[in-house]
Amino acid sequence: MIILLPILLPLLAALPLGLLGSPRQGAIANAGLTALVFGLTLLVFWAPGAGLVRADRLGLIFGALTGFVGLTTALANIAYVRGAAPRLSVRRWRVYHAMCQVVLGSVLLGLYADNIGLLWAALEGATIAATLGVSLPRTPSALEAGWKYFILGGVGIGLALFGTMLVYLAAQPALGPGFGAMSFSALSAHAAHMDGTLLTLAFVFILFGYGTKAALVPLHGWLPDAYAEGPVPLTTMLSGLILNVALIAILRFRHLLQANFTAGGGAMAPGPFLLTLGLASILLTAFSLTRRRDARRFFGFSSIEQSGITAVAFGVGGAWAIFGGLLHMVLQTLIKSALFQGLIRAAELRGSTAPGHYGFSHLRGLFHANKYVAWGLGGCMFALTGLPPSGLFVSEFIIVSQTIQRAPWASLPLGLGLMLCAIAILRQFGPLLFGPAPPRTKPGATPMVTHLVALHLAIMVAIAFFMPPVVAHMLLGLTGRLQ
Amino acid sequence: MNLTFSLAHLMGGIILLCAFSMLSQRRLAAMITLYQMQALLLSAAAFWQGYAQGEVSLYLTGLITLGIKGLALPFALRQIVLRFNMIRAVETAMPLILSMILGLALIGIAVLVVLPIAPGAISLTREDLAMSLSVVLLGLLVMIVRRSALAQIIGFLCTENGLVLAAIGMPGMPFVAEFSVALLVLLAFLVVGVFLFRIREHFDTLDLTGIEEIERRGR
Numbered sequence: 001m002i003i004l005l006p007i008l009l010p011l012l013a014a015l016p017l018g019l020l021g022s023p024r025q026g027a028i029a030n031a032g033l034t035a036l037v038f039g040l041t042l043l044v045f046w047a048p049g050a051g052l053v054r055a056d057r058l059g060l061i062f063g064a065l066t067g068f069v070g071l072t073t074a075l076a077n078i079a080y081v082r083g084a085a086p087r088l089s090v091r092r093w094r095v096y097h098a099m100c101q102v103v104l105g106s107v108l109l110g111l112y113a114d115n116i117g118l119l120w121a122a123l124e125g126a127t128i129a130a131t132l133g134v135s136l137p138r139t140p141s142a143l144e145a146g147w148k149y150f151i152l153g154g155v156g157i158g159l160a161l162f163g164t165m166l167v168y169l170a171a172q173p174a175l176g177p178g179f180g181a182m183s184f185s186a187l188s189a190h191a192a193h194m195d196g197t198l199l200t201l202a203f204v205f206i207l208f209g210y211g212t213k214a215a216l217v218p219l220h221g222w223l224p225d226a227y228a229e230g231p232v233p234l235t236t237m238l239s240g241l242i243l244n245v246a247l248i249a250i251l252r253f254r255h256l257l258q259a260n261f262t263a264g265g266g267a268m269a270p271g272p273f274l275l276t277l278g279l280a281s282i283l284l285t286a287f288s289l290t291r292r293r294d295a296r297r298f299f300g301f302s303s304i305e306q307s308g309i310t311a312v313a314f315g316v317g318g319a320w321a322i323f324g325g326l327l328h329m330v331l332q333t334l335i336k337s338a339l340f341q342g343l344i345r346a347a348e349l350r351g352s353t354a355p356g357h358y359g360f361s362h363l364r365g366l367f368h369a370n371k372y373v374a375w376g377l378g379g380c381m382f383a384l385t386g387l388p389p390s391g392l393f394v395s396e397f398i399i400v401s402q403t404i405q406r407a408p409w410a411s412l413p414l415g416l417g418l419m420l421c422a423i424a425i426l427r428q429f430g431p432l433l434f435g436p437a438p439p440r441t442k443p444g445a446t447p448m449v450t451h452l453v454a455l456h457l458a459i460m461v462a463i464a465f466f467m468p469p470v471v472a473h474m475l476l477g478l479t480g481r482l483q
Numbered sequence: 484m485n486l487t488f489s490l491a492h493l494m495g496g497i498i499l500l501c502a503f504s505m506l507s508q509r510r511l512a513a514m515i516t517l518y519q520m521q522a523l524l525l526s527a528a529a530f531w532q533g534y535a536q537g538e539v540s541l542y543l544t545g546l547i548t549l550g551i552k553g554l555a556l557p558f559a560l561r562q563i564v565l566r567f568n569m570i571r572a573v574e575t576a577m578p579l580i581l582s583m584i585l586g587l588a589l590i591g592i593a594v595l596v597v598l599p600i601a602p603g604a605i606s607l608t609r610e611d612l613a614m615s616l617s618v619v620l621l622g623l624l625v626m627i628v629r630r631s632a633l634a635q636i637i638g639f640l641c642t643e644n645g646l647v648l649a650a651i652g653m654p655g656m657p658f659v660a661e662f663s664v665a666l667l668v669l670l671a672f673l674v675v676g677v678f679l680f681r682i683r684e685h686f687d688t689l690d691l692t693g694i695e696e697i698e699r700r701g702r
Binding site for chain 1: 600615616623635643650657674681
């Protein structure tokens with residue numbers, strides 16, 4: 001069973017990582033393990049498993065993405081730990097590296113599981129690990145962020161479990177008791193015969209439960225705080241992957257509801273629910289981005305916007321819109337992880353990577369410190385706006401054009417929100433890169449990480465503009481079945 | 484209505500009553516006692532369902548509930564209360580009467596939401612569903628109206644009792660689900676225990692109105 005390896009390896013490795021080694025050894029072991037996991041996620045393409053853990057194409061693609069982002073994060077993490085080692089005790093660094101592995105393993109389990117119960121358990125495990133990670137610095141604000149994350153995450157996870165049980169109950173007329181009624185593949189094959197009323201109720205619970213994990217407004221409160229307080233690699237890059245799992249879970253349940261609705265099974269259409277939450281997320285971000293002064297919090301809000309765009313795409317429905325939504329998730333994951341790698345370097349050039357050193361006023365004038373870091377970070381920020389050479393242009397173009405076609409009333413707020421967000425990001429762009437540097441700024445050396453950032457951006461552009469027809473065909477086939 | 488239904492409903496009803504009286508309790512010690520009663524009843528309900536459905540796995544669920552939630556967690560909670568010297572602590576966040584009215588409204592919503600489900604092959608679970616959904620929502624309400632971190636945790640645990648109540652009522656729900664819930668709740672509780680000590684260390688209180696560091700600093 002090759003598919004169990006990329007899941008079990010990180011989960012089991014967490015134990016020795018949590019008990020042994022210095023911070024430096026931990027970081028290196030973490031990187032080695034993650035490289036192995038990345039290799040395994042590629043190997044899984046040829047052995048997608050069976051039974052409870054069986055990856056479909058969606059899981060395989062996002063599994064490989066998770067492995068790749070995990071690997072580059074772990075590589076950047078080595079340099080991060082070298083600089084930040086004195087800030088935490090050796091024991092806390094061990095916990096930190098163990099939690100990195102737990103999050104990675106749980107995310108992969110959530111992507112590969114063909115069982116709604118297992119998916120739930122994976123997300124809960126990832127949440128607990130991430131909560132612990134956020135509170136690691138043990139400063140008052142980190143504790144506050146961790147507590148908020150725990151309470152909101154706990155509420156979400158409770159609602160999601162209730163929804164999961166309702167889906168099981170709704171499947172009883174079609175599939176009968178037992179594991180069959182919890183398997184995604186069996187559920188989607190029999191979606192037309194499920195109890196439509198129960199399924200609608202279940203979807204509402206699941207949307208709000210997993211929507212908390214995906215940080216859709218009004219359940220987003222934990223995300224900016226969590227992004228701003230914990231150790232950057234764990235709380236921003238790896239936690240970004242949890243958002244993907246939650247969004248994919250919503251997409252899968254949405255498919256059940258849509259299939260039941262189309263077949264006349266009595267369920268409500270999922271579109272309006274998703275469109276409302278998605279548009280609310282985009283518009284709220286559009287108006288709150290301009291007021292952020294801390295870069296990590298700023299980009300945390302930008303993650304809420306990206307979740308919102310994906311939710312809108314799933315709400316619009318149809319093969320092309322879902323294709324656009326999935327493409328958007330892939331591209332934005334690549335950009336965000338590169339961006340935070342660049343941000344760590346930028347903060348390091350200014351002296352410290354501790355929370356509180358990421359204010360825009362503190363980081364401004366990056367060109368005077370190091371032009372390569374400045375170009376890397378600037379490139380990522382520009383890519384986030386969705387203006388042309390960025391890959392997000394392609395995905396947002398698909399989503400907006402599909403919205404105009406299929407849900408015209410939503411296109412105006414969507415366009416307005418996207419534009420306001422882009423303007424808010426561009427407003428920070430100039431001062432951050434070219435503004436006057438704070439006094440006593442010394443030029444710093446070029447770190448290796450800038451290559452990783454460039455690699456991420458290159459892959460992002462390549463996927464968006466030069467996608468091989470075979471891959472595009474495969475993805476469209478997948479979304480055709482998911483519409 | 485035979486004995487299976489009436490007894491299951493009776494136990495579900497008392498579990499709901501426990502959740503509701505949590506809202507009316509000011510003192511932490513009383514909330515913990517109510518939580519313990521709720522967990523003991525839940526394990527009894529699991530045993531009864533196991534007997535009625537003839538499922539061995541439900542007996543296991545009952546045993547786990549009894550061990551972890553009926554005995555271990557209340558013991559740990561009482562230890563924390565003793566350790567932090569909060570035996571006489573009275574904490575009010577919202578007028579009790581208001582929170583109880585809100586609780587009643589939530590129970591009404593739960594019933595209304597479950598009502599449209601066609602009574603058919605799953606009639607046993609329809610009432611069960613209404614009760615467990617009410618317990619879940621009341622647990623969430625406890626988390627909202629309390630200011631003490633410990634009381635919020637009791638609300639979280641109450642929510643989770645509601646989820647298990649729903650799970651044991653469903654015919655043939657695989658045991659893995661309930662087992663993983665129990666395990667994860669235990670893990671979550673351990674994490675939260677650490678949290679409580681840190682919060683106490685930094686703020687000298689478990690009253691969460693004090694910890695608004697991020698608000699104060701301005702975002």
